[in-house]
Amino acid sequence: MKYQRPKGTNDIIPGESEKWQFVEKIARQVFKKYRYQEIRTPIFENFEVFSRTSGETSDIVTKEMYDFYDKGQRHITLRPEGTAGVVRAYVENKLYGPEIQRPFKIYYLGPMFRYERPQSGRLRQFHQIGVEAFGVDNPTLDVEVMAMALDLLQSMGLKNVKLVLNTLGDQTSRAAYHQALVDYLQPYADQLSKDSQIRLKKNPLRVLDSKDPQDQAIVKQAPQITDYLTSAAAEHFYQVKDRLNALKIDFEIDPTMVRGLDYYNHTIFEIMSDSKAFGGKWTTVCAGGRYNGLVEQLGGPEVPGIGFALGVERLLLVLAVAGNSQQLANQLDVYVVGIGQATDATALQLVQAIRQAGLTADRDYLNRKPKGQFKAANRQAARFTFTIGETELANQVVKVKNMTTSQEITVDLTAALTNFGTVWQKITEKRE
Ligand code: ATP
Ligand code: MG
Numbered sequence: 566m567k568y569q570r571p572k573g574t575n576d577i578i579p580g581e582s583e584k585w586q587f588v589e590k591i592a593r594q595v596f597k598k599y600r601y602q603e604i605r606t607p608i609f610e611n612f613e614v615f616s617r618t619s620g621e622t623s624d625i626v627t628k629e630m631y632d633f634y635d636k637g638q639r640h641i642t643l644r645p646e647g648t649a650g651v652v653r654a655y656v657e658n659k660l661y662g663p664e665i666q667r668p669f670k671i672y673y674l675g676p677m678f679r680y681e682r683p684q685s686g687r688l689r690q691f692h693q694i695g696v697e698a699f700g701v702d703n704p705t706l707d708v709e710v711m712a713m714a715l716d717l718l719q720s721m722g723l724k725n726v727k728l729v730l731n732t733l734g735d736q737t738s739r740a741a742y743h744q745a746l747v748d749y750l751q752p753y754a755d756q757l758s759k760d761s762q763i764r765l766k767k768n769p770l771r772v773l774d775s776k777d778p779q780d781q782a783i784v785k786q787a788p789q790i791t792d793y794l795t796s797a798a799a800e801h802f803y804q805v806k807d808r809l810n811a812l813k814i815d816f817e818i819d820p821t822m823v824r825g826l827d828y829y830n831h832t833i834f835e836i837m838s839d840s841k842a843f844g845g846k847w848t849t850v851c852a853g854g855r856y857n858g859l860v861e862q863l864g865g866p867e868v869p870g871i872g873f874a875l876g877v878e879r880l881l882l883v884l885a886v887a888g889n890s891q892q893l894a895n896q897l898d899v900y901v902v903g904i905g906q907a908t909d910a911t912a913l914q915l916v917q918a919i920r921q922a923g924l925t926a927d928r929d930y931l932n933r934k935p936k937g938q939f940k941a942a943n944r945q946a947a948r949f950t951f952t953i954g955e956t957e958l959a960n961q962v963v964k965v966k967n968m969t970t971s972q973e974i975t976v977d978l979t980a981a982l983t984n985f986g987t988v989w990q991k992i993t994e995k996r997e
Contacts, residue, residue, distance in 0.1 A: 571689070572683055572689065574688065575688065575878070588694070588721060588881065588884075589674060591720050591721050592672070594720070596672045596696065599713050600670055601670040601672045601698075602670065602671055602672070603673065604651060604672070605675070606654045607644075608676065609644065610641070610642055610644055610650050610653065611639065611640065612632050613640070614642070614653050615645060615649050617863070618827070618828050618859060618862055619646070619828070620768060621767065622764050623827055625646070625679065629680045630679075631643040631678045631679070631680055631689075643678035645677055646677055646693070646874065647874055648697060648859070648874070649859075649863070651872075652697070652859050652863050653863050655697075656865035660699070661699065661866055661868050667699070668700050669700050670697075670698045670699075671698075672694070673695055674695070676691070677693050678690055685842075685843075686848065686879045691877070691878050692878060693876060694874070694877060695853075695872060695873060695874035695875065696873060698871050699860065699870045702857065704801050704831075704832070705808050706871060707805050707808075707855060707871055708808035708812065710853065710872070711728060711730075711809070711814070711834055711873075712812055712814060714853070717851075718851065718875075722884065723883060723884065725840070726838050726850070727816075727836070727837050727847070728814060728815065728817070728836055729819045729837060730819070730834045731819050731822040731823075731834075732791065732805075732832055733770075733790060733823065733824075733830045734790055734798035734802075735797060735798045735830060735857075737798075738795050739790075742770075742788070745788045746769045746770065746772075746773075746787060747765070749787050750765050756783065758780050760777070761780045768827065772784060774823045784821060787821070790820060801832070802831070802832070805832050816834075824852065824854055829854040830857055831857065832855045833855070834852070834853055834873070836851040837849050840886050841886050842885065849879075850879050850880055851875040851876070852874060854873075855869065856869075856870050896925065897945040897948065898919070898925045899919050899948070899951055900926070900927050900938070900941065900942035900950050901916050901926060901950075901952075902928075902929070902951065902953070903928065903953055904954035904955070905955050906932075908954065908957075908958055911958060912953055913928070914982055915928075915951060915963070916928045919951075919985055919989075921985070922985040922986050924989065927941075927945060929941060942968065948969065949965055949992065950965070950968060951964070952965075952966070953978070961978040962975045962978055963975070963976050963977075963978050976988050
């Protein structure tokens with residue numbers, strides 16, 4: 566019997582995991598600058614947390630949920646996205662009190678689950694890094710959230726991305742648009758895909774999000790939301806565009822863009838990449854928008870919110886093609902070469918002293934000859950080797966070799982063991 570990982574999942578093994586750590590580290594650094602704090606919510610939630618918020622007719626709820634009944638007959642779902650769980654936690658922990666700063670800014674990272682047809686950049690267990698900002702309806706915050714998403718991608722070395730923007734207006738705008746869209750789509754009803762025929766009855770805006778080519782052709786001529794905005798919604802959208810201009814951030818408006826989830830309103834956006842990783846086709850790496858009303862939907866007070874989520878697997882596909890994977894490798898500072906059994910304990914003390922000084926160190930565990938140990942050091946691209954043979958041990962010294970310049974010096978063993986920081990400083994100064 567051969568065991569295989571479930572379809573649509575990945576093992577993130579050494580060589581790959583460094584890239585994940587790099588992405589997560591940059592994300593944390595960028596979020597810190599903008600004063601976002603981390604939240605960790607459960608990977609499973611009650612089914613209703615998603616079914617009530619994502620929308621009954623959304624792909625996520627109709628086809629993609631990993632849901633099951635647990636041994637206590639509770640209807641459970643592996644989270645397909647981060648926002649609903651975060652909002653549930655926001656409400657449950659009353660993070661909206663008067664003593665809490667507004668906007669209340671949080672981020673999360675972790676696995677999400679959707680039953681999809683696996684393909685490049687589309688998995689059943691995938692990972693998102695996302696943010697949410699609660700309590701402020703100001704369009705300037707929308708722009709700051711988008712600017713932060715771009716900052717994040719740029720900090721990771723991603724170029725050639727574009728920001729695509731739309732608005733879904735407020736409830737009144739949407740009601741007016743809803744009617745116009747139904748009036749337009751109704752005559753085409755029997756030419757639409759089966760899914761879209763259902764969507765047309767239950768939630769016509771969803772038809773705009775269809776991936777069926779025939780649906781898309783029909784949708785092309787559909788009326789646009791921007792013609793149905795109330796003056797307040799139009800003003801919000803105007804301010805967003807104005808602030809983006811103030812920051813000299815380029816953007817494109819796509820009037821047919823909707824989100825895969827039903828809870829959005831006003832500003833929605835996607836950051837897309839046309840990287841070779843996606844065959845040069847514009848693909849969404851990061852998506853988000855405003856969701857005023859969602860907090861109330863999950864039993865909280867009337868608190869506006871905005872956020873985005875970034876797909877880590879898709880991001881890594883782009884980063885790999887951009888070619889910055891090498892710099893992500895974990896560099897080895899020192900490889901300790903011990904020659905002869907008598908040096909074993911000292912070599913062990915030495916690697917530990919180096920690690921305790923905050924540097925990376927490795928050694929041999931297979932009693933290899935010096936040649937084999939130097940080979941191992943090279944394979945790990947060690948910056949320095951520290952050699953102790955029986956002569957060095959007798960003289961209480963260590964031979965240090967700079968593997969880049971091949972320069973060698975001798976340092977005092979006791980000093981290296983008791984005060985490695987100072988020894989290291991001396992060694993690295995010499996190099997400069
Ligand atoms: P799509 O239209 O591609 O299905 P979506 O609208 O379902 O995307 P969102 O729910 O907005 O996607 O998720 C935000 C981001 O998460 C996406 O832009 C993408 O980068 C990533 N993502 C979504 N689904 C998957 C998946 N199944 N596998 C890998 N990444 C995903
Ligand atoms: Mg999807």
